[in-house]
Amino acid sequence: MPDATxxxxxxMYKSLERANKETALIMGDFNYYIDWENSEEEKEPDRIFLDxxxxxxxxxxxxxxxxxxxxxxxxxTSDENMTENAxxxxxxxx
Numbered sequence: 001m002p003d004a005t006x007x008x009x010x011x012m013y014k015s016l017e018r019a020n021k022e023t024a025l026i027m028g029d030f031n032y033y034i035d036w037e038n039s040e041e042e043k044e045p046d047r048i049f050l051d052x053x054x055x056x057x058x059x060x061x062x063x064x065x066x067x068x069x070x071x072x073x074x075x076x077t078s079d080e081n082m083t084e085n086a087x088x089x090x091x092x093x094x
Contacts, residue, residue, distance in 0.1 A: 016052065017056060019058050019076065019077075019078045020058050023078055023079060023082070024076075024077065026075075026076040027073075027074065029073050030049070030073070030074050032045070032049050032050070032072070033070055036060055036062070053076070058076050058078055059076065059078075059079070060075070061076070062074060062075055062086065062088060066088050
């Protein structure tokens with residue numbers, strides 16, 4: 001999402017806002033470079049996304065790298081108890 005258009009950001013944030021008002025599970029390859037355990041980011045779009053997640057009262061569940069050393073693939077829920085056994089598996093081969 002960091003290279004997305006302003007319209008794409010708006011749509012994504014609108015969906016995430018709805019998630020904190022309903023029971024929701026959102027999964028995807030977000031491509032934000034965020035250290036989720038320490039709430040630290042690399043770039044401005046990463047900071048904006050992290051701030052949004054923290055103020056929207058939704059949970060990001062993966063704390064282990066999903067690609068290289070980075071957590072790019074996210075599982076976001078409106079309820080921290082919605083997922084119990086999420087884990088990162090082996091990479092798909094092309």
